[in-house]
Amino acid sequence: MDINRGKQKLELIKGLILITKISLASGVSWELAKMLGSKHPYLAPLTVILSIQETIQHSAMYAFYRIVGTLLGISITILVIKHLEVSGWTIGLLLAMGMVLPVVLRLHKTIIHQIALTILLVFVFVHKTNYYVSDRIRDTIIGALVAVIIHIIIAPPNYVKEAQKTLSQFGLHLGESFEKMAYWVNNNCGFVERENLINDTTNLLHELHQVEKEFKKAEKSLKLNPFVKNKKQMLKQNEQFLFQLKQGYTYISSILATFSDWSETNYISTVDRQKWAIQLEVLGEYIMEQVNKNSENYSITKSTLNLLDLSSIPLRISIPSELDCHRYQLSLYNDTLKLIEQLGTRQ
Known part of the structure; x- marks a missing residue:
């Protein structure tokens, strides 16, 4: 409940900041x-409203595409405007002509949309006022520049903290999954518990994808941001810590099927x-410990972030010495055998 309230409060603050930026930049x-x-000053705040995006980079790119699309659209319209009258058919024909070249050149879709919008408005308004073309070019550039500058100056977007939070949540859930699997292995690998673990690993995969999205957004938010310091x-x-946790997810999702198959053979004592239960508990506890340390040392100015030091994790299990030279071949054999079995179930 507290987490949800915190998210709602954060979203409210972000919304208010966005409203402030758009309002101020528009004015x-x-x-x-x-x-x-x-003579058409509304064109500047129109560009502002369209240009302020999630990150500074997105805003700058959209503003650039709008300027390019506006210039191309005006150029195309000016070439033929004297030979056409305003009607639905002429507008449709002009739009088709104007958008063919950027589509063929594979320009960004935002440029294509801006070309179409510019052609439509310029074609209509230029017949009513001689100032529209120059106003649209000048005001579009003004709105684009003001939007980007205001976005940079006032609370520039920075999603590193959000990425850190999703990473910590994923790490804690991963550690809990190790502990649940340890309990499952120590209690005869029951069917119901196995299904619950399968659901947990599926949820972990969705969570991992979300963490990766947050990290991509955080990376983009730092571009063109002059106030990132050590972010x-x-x-x-x-990201290095996330890579290590991903290996943990790959491991736990893989051994689940192996333990399930092993328990059905009655060969596991x-x-x-x-x-194995002790080993899994040690891994889970260690991951959760490192996640907590990583959260505590979030501010890099205070301490270097902790990464998993795998060399300090004790190995609680072992295999007979005569099998040690065959462990890679046995691992490959088991993985290949499971793949063949899974492929065969679809026939």
């Missing part, structure tokens, strides 16, 4: 457009169950 751009002689280094170290 500033309108006044600048009027000062520079625009890039922090994000890089957290009570002693083996206990040893």
